Amino acid sequence: MTTFILVSGVFTGPHVWDGTAARLTSAGAEVRAVALTGLGGAGPSVGTEADLETHIADVVAVIDSVGQGAGGQIVLVGHDYGIHPVVGAADRRAEAVARIVYLDSGLPQDGVPALAAVPDPGVRDEVLRAAAEGTPGTGSVLPAPGRDGWQLWGSTADVPDAALDRLTALASPQPLATLLQPLRLTGAAAALPMAGVLCAGNGASIAMVQAQVNLGEPGLQPLTDPRVTFFELPTGHWPMLSGTTALAVTLLKAAAGEGHRLTPVDAARPAPHLRPFLLDMPEVPCERTDTMDLYLPQDVHGPRPAVVFVHGGPVPPGARPTPRDWPTLTGYARYAADHGVVGVTLDHRLHALTDYERAADDVADTVRRVRADPRVDADRVALWFFSGSGPLTADWLAKPPAWLRCLAADYPIMAPLPNWGRFDSRFHPADAVTGAGSLPLVLVRAGLEANEIAATVEEFLAAARRCGANIEVVDVPDGHHGFETIDRTDASRDAVHRAMGTLLRHLTA
Template identity: 40%
Template structure:
């Protein structure tokens, strides 16, 4: 049995993982979805008081309450507080799993990588997108649930830089690439082939990859398949970057 701590991306709460949680539980695992401050059922909290540090502290507290061996899963924006928490408590983490997201460097913010997010700024929050592109494959019923449950996202969480000591780099890591959104093994190989230092670790032993034939929201579009891949990742499955 594995324990999965599931961290959502922008505008999402623990609700986004509902079907994934049900699948993991049905296979005998513990699945713990996280809602970060200011989102979903915590949307009543003052967004102006919530930055990346508050999200990191919340997740580190959840991680610290678990026994060692957690499979720490981050979707999209969630990699920022997830990586910072794993860096703080690497002894608690058995594997870090990245769902359709990259790895920030120390001192970077979400806006460093995605400056267009400021277009959605509305005072202390980022507005919820009015649509999800068809390429992501989200069924109509799940899109309706997204529209009903998604919440404005505290804006300071995307402007504050991440604090890292690089203790996390010793952790086994798996990337789940959602190919319909453009992130594929071939893309990652191309990044690694540039020789840039930030991409050197992409082909390290202990780093594996899976591709999913869906878009950026696999917990909504292909949750059963995502749960299966998470179980396989927890067992050390997946392909190395340079494997044929």
């Protein structure tokens, strides 16, 4: 028989698992929902003294109380913050644990506190300020959120109103030390099978994880181990409240070793973003500087218009090749050069969600350098953004300079996803587009886009239409995110030609 040990996240207690536990029990499993010290009514008088080690000990105690019956297995399930005491306990009782399930959570690392996984930068700052002040009483805990504050910890999509009311009513302040104390691991649990349950409504998906693996993120390469499986639920961050039955079924499958397995990076078979561009473009002269490449038209004299292609992200700093050498970027740059326009690719520093400001600085600096080049017509420049660089369009939409002749975006993320936390208002294109005026805009929309990304595009388009923006939408009905190297179809090729044709007309008019 399988015993599920369920550990909830910040501010919460065993009550969040009531529905899931009932369904697991009816399926023949044993269930233990852990009461972490100081949370969910488990000893509030000592709650402010609890730290991460306290909560690890709570989980270890439950593991020890279960033991390992003949033919039985223990499956640890950690949601949100709960994955930190789960991994800590598994490290101390690796011989007793059959599997760890990461439920819409991060990947805890040795020496890293749980605070690093908190999605909202404002909350992280609040915790650090409270810790620095060292105020007794309320200063040693993070107050539980009000009913409307749970969104800062993850999407509440699909959670019934009554369940959200109960979640709020039973919430407890979170002891700061549980978030600030570094997790200490010996590595004993590293070999345990694991399953990741991702909540698409919170902005996470198997495709996104696979894409990050493909980019060479070192910390994610172990996720391609055959003992690691993945599941995806079409709901927000609280599936135990919004999709109880689906979560129970998923946990049973995870315990049985089922699920999707990621594809390892294989040098013999390029990752999707490194496959050839869908159009055969001629070689053109390329001039490389530190972070920027210029693809130059041949046999063309005098200053020429230019288009700067801005890659998406976040991209790990160690990714090789770097984005300016990715086939999509080089393919578009050669296309531009073949039509008498200088194509520009660059590497900017969008390595994490907190890097948008410095990435914006990099793009602005590249544009200044391009316009200063005597081979470029400084009054005729276009910008083309891809994927996760979508938020960077806001700066240019809000107050377009006279020399910006067109702005394009392919399958962009045009608003923060739910698991991004609060996001700098500077990088909200739907707000900025009201200042775009007559600037020509081209948006290439992938028909098979992830729902969460597609929603940000629709939000932006609705705002653009309300303010009468000059926007052309190019649809690729059967196209995926990154279709230029994935979908070698006539429809995809037509979309590239149409988008490039519009941009080139505005540049050369």
